Amino acid sequence: MIIPVRCFSCGRVIASDYGRYIKRVNEIKAEGREPSPEEIEKIFDDLGIERYCCRRMIVSHVDLINEIMPFS
Amino acid sequence: MEVKIFKLSDKYIRFEIDGITPSQANALRRTLINDIPKLAIENVTFHHGEIRDSEGNVYDSSLPLFDEMVAHRLGLIPLKTDLSMNFRDQCSCGGKGCSLCTVTYSINKLGPSTVLSSDLQAVSHPDLVPVDGEIPIVKLGAKQAILITAEAILGTAKEHAKWQVTSGVSYKYHREFHVSKKDFEDWQKLKEACPKSVMGETETEIVFTDDFGCNDLNVLFESDGVNIVEDDSRFIFQFETDGSLTAKETLLYALNRLKDRWDMLVESLSE
Numbered sequence: 254m255i256i257p258v259r260c261f262s263c264g265r266v267i268a269s270d271y272g273r274y275i276k277r278v279n280e281i282k283a284e285g286r287e288p289s290p291e292e293i294e295k296i297f298d299d300l301g302i303e304r305y306c307c308r309r310m311i312v313s314h315v316d317l318i319n320e321i322m323p324f325s
Numbered sequence: 326m327e328v329k330i331f332k333l334s335d336k337y338i339r340f341e342i343d344g345i346t347p348s349q350a351n352a353l354r355r356t357l358i359n360d361i362p363k364l365a366i367e368n369v370t371f372h373h374g375e376i377r378d379s380e381g382n383v384y385d386s387s388l389p390l391f392d393e394m395v396a397h398r399l400g401l402i403p404l405k406t407d408l409s410m411n412f413r414d415q416c417s418c419g420g421k422g423c424s425l426c427t428v429t430y431s432i433n434k435l436g437p438s439t440v441l442s443s444d445l446q447a448v449s450h451p452d453l454v455p456v457d458g459e460i461p462i463v464k465l466g467a468k469q470a471i472l473i474t475a476e477a478i479l480g481t482a483k484e485h486a487k488w489q490v491t492s493g494v495s496y497k498y499h500r501e502f503h504v505s506k507k508d509f510e511d512w513q514k515l516k517e518a519c520p521k522s523v524m525g526e527t528e529t530e531i532v533f534t535d536d537f538g539c540n541d542l543n544v545l546f547e548s549d550g551v552n553i554v555e556d557d558s559r560f561i562f563q564f565e566t567d568g569s570l571t572a573k574e575t576l577l578y579a580l581n582r583l584k585d586r587w588d589m590l591v592e593s594l595s596e
Contacts, residue, residue, distance in 0.1 A: 255390065258401035258460055265492040266403060266567050269442075269459035304493055318389060322466045325389040 255318040262306035270300045274311050331537060331561075338572035339563040341499065341536065350496050350560045356579045359482040361490040362412070363569045364404040364428060364453060367480070369396040372472035378435055384470035390463050395473075398463070400487040402442045403456045403567040404428070404477055408578065413478045428453050428477040436465030445475075453477075456568035490575055491564045499559035502533040502542065508550025515541055536561050 256271040277296045281288040288296075297308050326344040333339075342350070371392050376384040388395060411417070416426035429448040434440050443458030465471060482489035501524060504512050512531050516523055519539035524532040535542050545551045566575050 255398075255461060255464070258398050259486075260492070263492040264486055264489045264567070265565070266401075266457060266460065268461060269457045272459060272461070318464050322389050322464060325387055325466065325469070 254316075254321070256314055256316065257310060260304075260307040260310050263304060265302075265304075265307050267302070267307050267310050270302060271311055271314065273300060333572065335571050336568055337563075337565045338576060339538070339561070340576075341559060341561050343499075343559045345558065345560060347557060350562075352583060353562070353579060354494050354496055356583050357491050357494045357564055357575065358489070360582050361570065361575055361578055362408065362479045362481050363406045363488055363490045364410075364477045364479060365485075365487040366396075366399045366402065366404075366430065366475045366477045368476040369399055370474045371395075376435075376470040376472050378470075384435055384468055386470060386472065388463055388469065388471060389466065395463050395471075399445075399475055400485075402445065402460055402462075403569045405453045405456055406479075406569040407450070407453060408570070408574070410479055412480070422476065422478075424449055426478060430475045430477065432462075432471055432473050432475075434465065434471050436469040437467045439464050440471055448474075490566050490570055492567065494562075494564040496560045496562045498555040498557055499561060500535055500556075501554045502535075502545045503552040503554065504531050504533065504545065505529065505550040505552075506531060509545075509548055511544075515545075 256268050258266060258268045260267050274296055277299075278288055278293075281292060293312070297303075297311075302308055302311070326342065328343075329341045331339045331341065369392075371386070373386050376386055378384065390398075410428075411426045413422065413426045414420050416423065418426065428450045430445050431448055432440060432444050432446070434444050440462045441458060442455040442460040442462060444462075445455050447454050463471065480488035504515075506512055506529055515533065516531065518541040519533065519537075521537050522533045522535065522539045522542060524534050526532070533542055533545065546553070564572070564575075566572050570578070
């Protein structure tokens with residue numbers, strides 16, 4: 254659906270970092286390749302997302318809000 | 326008792342307390358997690374029906390998400406907090422809600438757009454705005470609009486996680502790795518990777534500490550020739566806040582709060 258506001262486990266605000274993460278990933282994808290695990294790790298370090306509970310919130314998120322918009 | 330601050334920024338602190346017991350450290354940790362008050366949105370009123378803009382165009386108030394979900398997301402947004410405000414149930418207004426215990430907000434936005442936390446306008450207290458303006462709340466399609474008012478009150482995380490100021494509150498013992506240079510050959514590499522973590526060095530031995538958080542030291546836990554010594558009276562604490570209070574304010578409040586709670590116990594016993 255839409256990115257959760259906070260991490261389910263620790264309560265850190267992650268919703269605002271999701272947009273920044275997607276922007277950085279798209280910059281790499283624009284070069285015509287998928288980001289490597291090391292590059293994704295670097296993005297998280299730069300954003301200050303340290304714990305793996307917060308990282309999984311972003312890495313495993315599927316943004317479906319645009320798919321359900323026509324049915325509201 | 327000695328306190329040393331290793332790292333301090335607005336939202337993050339890492340510090341050491343020397344000379345306390347594990348139970349005192351845990352009391353501080355639990356206070357930091359669930360006994361710090363902050364502002365969070367508690368009541369949300371949705372306008373249902375037609376919404377018109379200044380040119381008379383008609384918008385629909387239905388949203389892609391359920392109203393409950395939007396209200397929940399609004400509650401989780403961190404708001405700048407003024408600790409001189411009252412809890413609503415202890416306020417002089419008797420719990421009805423006044424400017425001493427309640428902050429009102431409103432959102433009025435037309436689609437198609439994404440409603441962000443920066444669209445939340447503080448009505449009664451203009452300085453108590455959302456800390457982070459880029460949190461998406463809901464997306465609006467064409468001909469959709471949102472018109473709501475909301476009330477924020479003080480609370481603590483004992484009641485609901487939306488009033489939780491800190492995240493990742495943890496402590497560990499001060500730890501020393503006594504590494505034998507003969508049995509652990511890679512010690513030079515570690516010394517270069519974590520120069521800050523070296524505590525001392527002799528001809529046969531080098532001592533590291535993980536107080537400053539150098540991940541390269543993790544190999545020492547499962548290597549031969551390493552003697553690990555922990556000190557159960559020196560605690561390395563760290564936590565981060567969501568921005569509603571600074572890390573310093575949070576820590577000072579927690580320490581005072583612990584003292585107040587013991588004072589309350591003493592008072593009730595002496596009566």
